[in-house]
Amino acid sequence: MDLSFLKTMPKVELHAHLNGSLKMDSIQELGMELYGDNSDEFLREIKHFVEFASGNDEDKLNKCFQKFQFMHKLTATKEGLELATEKVIRDFASDNVFYLELRTTPKANSNMSRRQYIEIILHTLEDCHKKYDIIVKLLVSIDRSQGHQVAEEIIDLAIEMRNKYPSLVKGIDLSGNPAIGCFEDFVESLQKAKNAGLKLALHCAEIDNEMETQEMLDFNFDRCGHGTFLTSQQVEQCKKQLITIECCLTSNVKCGTVKGYDLHHFKYLFENKVKAVICTDDCGVFDSTLTEELLIACRTYGLNKEHVYGLSKNAIEASFASKEEKQVMLKRTDEYFKDNQDI
Numbered sequence: 094m095d096l097s098f099l100k101t102m103p104k105v106e107l108h109a110h111l112n113g114s115l116k117m118d119s120i121q122e123l124g125m126e127l128y129g130d131n132s133d134e135f136l137r138e139i140k141h142f143v144e145f146a147s148g149n150d151e152d153k154l155n156k157c158f159q160k161f162q163f164m165h166k167l168t169a170t171k172e173g174l175e176l177a178t179e180k181v182i183r184d185f186a187s188d189n190v191f192y193l194e195l196r197t198t199p200k201a202n203s204n205m206s207r208r209q210y211i212e213i214i215l216h217t218l219e220d221c222h223k224k225y226d227i228i229v230k231l232l233v234s235i236d237r238s239q240g241h242q243v244a245e246e247i248i249d250l251a252i253e254m255r256n257k258y259p260s261l262v263k264g265i266d267l268s269g270n271p272a273i274g275c276f277e278d279f280v281e282s283l284q285k286a287k288n289a290g291l292k293l294a295l296h297c298a299e300i301d302n303e304m305e306t307q308e309m310l311d312f313n314f315d316r317c318g319h320g321t322f323l324t325s326q327q328v329e330q331c332k333k334q335l336i337t338i339e340c341c342l343t344s345n346v347k348c349g350t351v352k353g354y355d356l357h358h359f360k361y362l363f364e365n366k367v368k369a370v371i372c373t374d375d376c377g378v379f380d381s382t383l384t385e386e387l388l389i390a391c392r393t394y395g396l397n398k399e400h401v402y403g404l405s406k407n408a409i410e411a412s413f414a415s416k417e418e419k420q421v422m423l424k425r426t427d428e429y430f431k432d433n434q435d436i
């Protein structure tokens with residue numbers, strides 16, 4: 094598979110966390126814009142960037158988490174959040190992603206409320222739509238480590254925001270450390286979101302916890318983040334319930350939940366004709382792009398152009414875009430494949 098074919102191909106990204114998707118160059122750019130090149134604070138912070146770039150693999154994973162923390166710090170002000178959101182969208186657009194679903198947990202601090210956090214992002218999504226020719230939707234994340242009370246508050250806010258910005262706020266994500274908290278705690282809130290018509294894209298079977306995975310599948314949702322430890326029966330259940338599985342290759346390999354690309358469950362899903370899509374998860378933290386993830390998939394699992402077309406179609410269908418938006422995306426994708434038959 095040709096890299097330039099994948100690079101110029103119009104792509105759909107369904108699983109991207111805002112705070113993990115800012116690339117190294119953009120972090121530096123953001124640091125300069127927020128602190129200025131002469132400020133002592135920036136000089137202190139820039140040391141982290143140098144550290145991220147060096148070290149062995151083990152160090153790198155630790156540094157990934159430091160990078161996350163650092164990103165949260167950079168987006169803790171209104172200005173930082175707005176600039177970071179724009180840069181993330183710009184970077185996806187430059188990789189020819191033409192439809193993006195960004196997910197993030199609304200954070201409250203001394204600079205802004207959770208409501209303001211969401212509104213700043215939504216205004217930036219609107220601005221970026223025209224500026225970078227990209228459709229961007231928001232999935233509001235619940236961090237499972239924050240417990241059910243915060244989750245309840247966030248769901249109410251998500252419903253309120255969806256009513257105010259129906260074309261931008263599309264769904265709910267459940268994420269955060271999968272070893273903390275239990276799904277049961279969030280059932281009521283998620284049911285409320287479901288009843289209100291919000292879609293659900295939940296991190297599920299990210300670690301080996303068969304019972305919880307089963308509870309989640311029985312509850313039912315729209316898209317499964319990772320699905321690394323789904324049993325073959327559970328995979329069948331996903332198929333029956335039309336759940337699409339969001340596979341994040343490099344993220345899983347770098348975090349160690351999958352031992353190597355050749356052992357990734359995408360292969361099993363693909364061979365068993367389960368609806369799956371390729372996503373980046375945190376392309377800034379894991380230093381990847383959607384083009385690179387697709388190239389890895391093509392090279393590791395022997396995908397040809399027809400398979401890639403199938404993945405693009407899966408992604409469009411599984412997206413939370415409107416019917417009209419899906420038709421436009423499908424048309425553009427069909428045209429691209431038709432115009433580039435010989436590459």
Ligand SMILES: [Zn+2]
Pocket residue numbers: 108110268296318374
């Ligand atoms: Zn994720």
